[in-house]
Structures are given as C-alpha cells and as structure tokens.
Amino acid sequence: MKSILMPELPEVESFRKYFEATSLQDPVAWIEVKSPAILRNIAEHDLRRRLVRKRFTSVSRRGKYLYASIGKGKSALVLHFGMTGFLSHFRDLDREPGHDRMLITFGSGSYLAFDDQRKFGGVFFADDVQEFFRTKNLGPDALAITLDEFLNLLEHRRRQLKPLLMDQSFISGIGNIYSDEILYQAGIHPLTSSDAMDPGRRKDLYTVMRSVLETAVERDAEFDRYPEDWLLKHRSAGAKCPLDDCRVERISVSGRTSYFCPCRQERLLKKGEPAG
DNA sequence: CGTGGCTCCTGGCGGC
C-alpha cells in the first residue's frame, strides 16, 4: 500500500475500494482473531458463526467507518481503522503484514488481514448497520452532506472550528490532518468560534471541505500525489508556508497537535469578543 | 451544551 496518512475519510474510502476490488463474493472460510482487544461488540466465535460460509456482497463507508454487507440483509462487518489500521489482501501467508489483528480466509484460498499496529481500531458486527450508526451517534458523512444541511447544523453550534470539524457526531470523516488542511485552505484560524463566521465564510468552509476531501479521494489518499501547496506536506513548526513567506506554527487545539499559517488564517472574532 | 483531561496502545525519538 502506498504512503498513506492516518485513516480519515479519504484513506478509508481507498480501503473501501480495495476491499471492493479484492474481497467481495468470495465465501468466508474462516476467521482468526489474533488480538481479541480489537473486537468491540462481538466475540470471536459469534463472529465466525455470523460470517463463515457467507459472502460480502457490497462494501460502503460512512465517515471513518467501513462496512461490508453480508448476503442480502442489513447485517454487516464494520471496521474502524483507528490511527494505524489498514487492509491487506494476499494469497501467500508469507505476505501477511506485521500487526495482523484479524485474518479472514476466503474459499478461494486468499486472505484479507486487518492490520493495526496500535490497536486503536475496532471490529464490530451490526445486525442493522443503519441502526448501528444511530447508536454510535454518527453524524452525516462529510462528503454526503449538502450545503443546506451543513449550514443548518452550524446554526445550532458554538464551538472552536477545529474540534467541531473533527466531531464525528457533527459530521463524520474528518480527523486531525484534514481539519487542519481545510481550515488552512479556507483561511480560518483553528480556534475561531463557529458562530463567528458570517454566511459567506460558512459557505466557503463547506466548499473548501468538499474540495479537499474530493481531491484526496480522487488521488486515492496517496500522500505523494497531493498538491505540494497543501499544508499537510508542511506539518512542522517553522516550515515555510507553501503559499506565502510566513512560518507555519504549531499549537495544541483541544489536545491535538495543530498546524496553521498565522498570516493566512485569520482568527475571526464575534462583535465584542476580546482578541486572543 | 461546551471544554479539558485521562485512557487505551505501540513505536519512534531525544536524552543521557
């Protein structure tokens, strides 16, 4: 797999395509869970009972979750990739990745491994996948939401923009890296309060969000294919901003390492709000 | 409702 960032929407979309290209319609012969800690709502023997002799018929994504539907019903194997998760499909066990946490053997003799070095990812089973997302309180997918829905959701929030974009119950799919990128390209400081944006800014933010995510998805989330003037290629304190002569700054925003250009990203203030 | 802090886990890195 090519150089890929932490799994956010574009990365998970590339995993989805990979799953689709490799693992549909091949009957599951066996499942071996190598790290039980990744199983979140089902035990290994139950997972086998649900999946062995079944086929994955389609694979979809919502936010950072990938789900592979089984047969014709509503049930699905649901995967979350945490920080370090990815998929690997192969025919020879010599090619099994180094942190395989769950190995699916298919009837054809090929394998699909869920590799996750840091075990922040998770494997779920959903009898009804839409119901599953409701119980997770998962917001609409960042690429599926319309402008009107986005504006409507913003109406009811007052929160620092970066943690808001990363809040999976607000919209799902955006994490640390892409939230920084979106705010950089939109020219808004990550600490700006969501209610300080005027209508034009709100629309801009939506447009930039779509543009960043769509571009990343088009390029299969391959870091090397991203534009050189994206901030994510310059994530270090003191790096030169690719679009002007300022230096990239590093701050902590709600406990997350955040990079921004102090010259391009304006901290919007509400009327009467004290600066800094 | 919002914010901040802690926890899980592991490898990489800085310091000595």
Added chain:
DNA sequence: TGCCGCCAGGAGCCAC
C-alpha cells in the same frame, strides 16, 4: 550502544 521516559493520536468517558 542501550535503555528510559515521553509523545502522538481516534474516540469514549468523566468531571466541571
């Protein structure tokens, strides 16, 4: 060269 301690980060949880 080796070892120790710290840090990163998605998301759930808890306290305020």
